[in-house]
Amino acid sequence: MSSSRLAVLTAVLALALTACSGLSAAPKPTKSSVDYGAQAMQATQAAISGTYHEPSAQPRPAAPGKKLAVISSGQNAISSLVPANSVMEAAHAIGWDAQLYDGKLDPKSWPALVSQAVASGVQGIVLVAVDCPAVAKPLAEAKAKGIKIVGIFAFDCNDPLFGGNGPALFSSYVDFGPPVNRNIDDFSDLYGADQANTTIAQTNGAAKVVLVTDNEFTSIRHVVEGFRNTIAKCATCSVVGEVDIKAADLTTPNAEAAVEKALREHPNANAVKSPYTAATLAAVSPAVLKVNRAASLYVMGGEGFEPELDLIRKHQGVSAVTIIPSDWYGWAAVDTVNSLFIGQEPADSGLGWQLIDDEVNPPSNNAYKPTIDFRGAYRAAWGKTG
Template sequence: MNHRLPLACIALAATMFIAGCAGDKGTGDEPTKAAAATSGVEAAKAALPALQKGTSVLPSGDSRPIKKGARVALLSAGQNNLSAQGPIDGAKAACKVAGWTCDVFDGASDPTKYSGLVNQIVAAGYDGIIDVGVDCPLISTALDAAKKKGIKIISAYAFDCNDPKYKGEKQFDGEMLYVDDRTGAEQFVAFGRAQATAMLALSGGKQKILHVTDGEFRILDYIAEGLEAGLADDPSTKVVETLDIKAADLVTGKAAQQISSLLTKNPTATAITTPYFAAGMAAVYPSLQSTGKAGKMFVQGAEGQAPELDMVRAGVASFVNIASPDWTGWAAVDTLNSVLIDKPVVSSGVGFTIVTKENATGKKGSTFSELPDYQSAYRKAWGVS
């Protein structure tokens, strides 16, 4: 049997092949990328309702009687930074219920002050330290003195010296655990991943993102890790520029100027991230308004305290990822109590909730209140009324 094709057919096939190649200036994997983008966005849309419902659960019900009469220092990265102030305020309320004497040591967003504050705490002979937002390397030498005095230290929003980035020795006595017994690292990677899911689901993908971060805080590295991993599910969404701001510059206005410049020099950008609540209120949202971009870009909000929820209600922020600062403060007190009474640290149950304009319930100025009754759960576990 003769399998040879007529020359005319061969010529026609060759002509069609060459024409097809000449007209295709892509890499050949565009259909695959398009399918991946569609798949990533659709998967995000499917996952979003559960995140809007929230992942938080009640804290462990295990009995852990409160340590009587403890004197505790609340070390804040900066009370001028509401991302630190919120958990500190929650811890103060929990201290009152526990019958503890708790005093705030305010770092005022100035890392040069942190070690001096710990030295003051050591000299005053406190029983324990709740560290909110001050990573271990910034106070390592002072912590050595605290440990020699038997002062216990636990962390919330702060990372120990044995973190993979720091490669030192463990110095904290305990770490707050989140929903599903997650460590801080695990929690904030998941937090960032949830932000990416919300961004893809709500925007439909194909975003050109301005990523604002603050390299002073290890927590933001973990959030960025989760965010970047989640955004990778949509190849059509890209980070076009990253800006590293500093917390101290929120007070001076420098950070707002930097973000305004970022917005101005990237006129085709379609989305911007907010690293944390204080940065949003002091710099991101004012810059959007001053450059005329408010309501015109997709805006990933931060942890959604009351003023930022108002930004969602007003349509300036597209969504926030609520991680209750008050609950975090109560959980920090619970964590230190477990360390003081020599019991294992248990899960706080703290998760997060994606909140959009549609589920931003409550009046202007109100906080997000759709959370389990964690305060009653802690009172019961501590054996206090």
């Protein structure tokens, strides 16, 4: 984020900001773009500071002798690799036996992996970017056996985006703290809303967005819903073009070509929203550079994994990212499973996000690290210090 632009926006919107509320809920629609711009700026300022906080200090003694299965949608995707590996790290820290099952981004293989985990005698399963409907049958068998089931970027069979009529097979969700607690739908929606708020603020309340989506992933659909609804609250903002890519297209020229086409068809666009890091790397950044618009487009990236941060540092078609620490999410999932084992309600994980660009919270030459020692906090709660 340009610090000079932030200063100008803050000065212009200062009076309106005094009337704005906090981030406990998405701002309400308003007919005045200046009024909404003030709310967008307030949300942006909060995202700069970081919306996460310390995990609950409530004692949650480690359940002994447990066996955990981690079902990853595919270790060949960094979006699954990082949280899945962090679940394994946390499971070993708490003293459990853990096995990682790699779905290799092949949904047809996922049910068999869940069945294998159930047959191996696990007491807990963590699904990483594997939605319930894709593995409903073996997951129902796991639930019948009393196996605790928790997801990371994964949604239960009764989610509204699946029609809302399926069985609830997850044991619980990670607790994200107020205001959403264990509602991953609202957490994802608010995350997308914050990305939109920053885009609105950075375009002086006049965002014209090319929205890149991947509707095969439920988490992306929720984030996009939050983003789209928030852009609609700004009277002088709009989504001028939309591109729905698929993960399989990222290994071909198709995804980049589709984004490039949208950018050429919408020369009035001043912003781009990417769905996730892999799409940024394979399609969004290359397309922005190819049309020679890196300097004129505000590009909101994906999850902010290390390769995406590199693009920000080098000014190669990415302006900013809003990072939910995926390694923290992995530890929070293990903490949630442990709470279920010992008969407690899942504790507040403290999870949130932080805005990163080349001037505000500029990335180092490594992966992102939050300012909070969440690993130490969880070890203390589990009685695993020393």
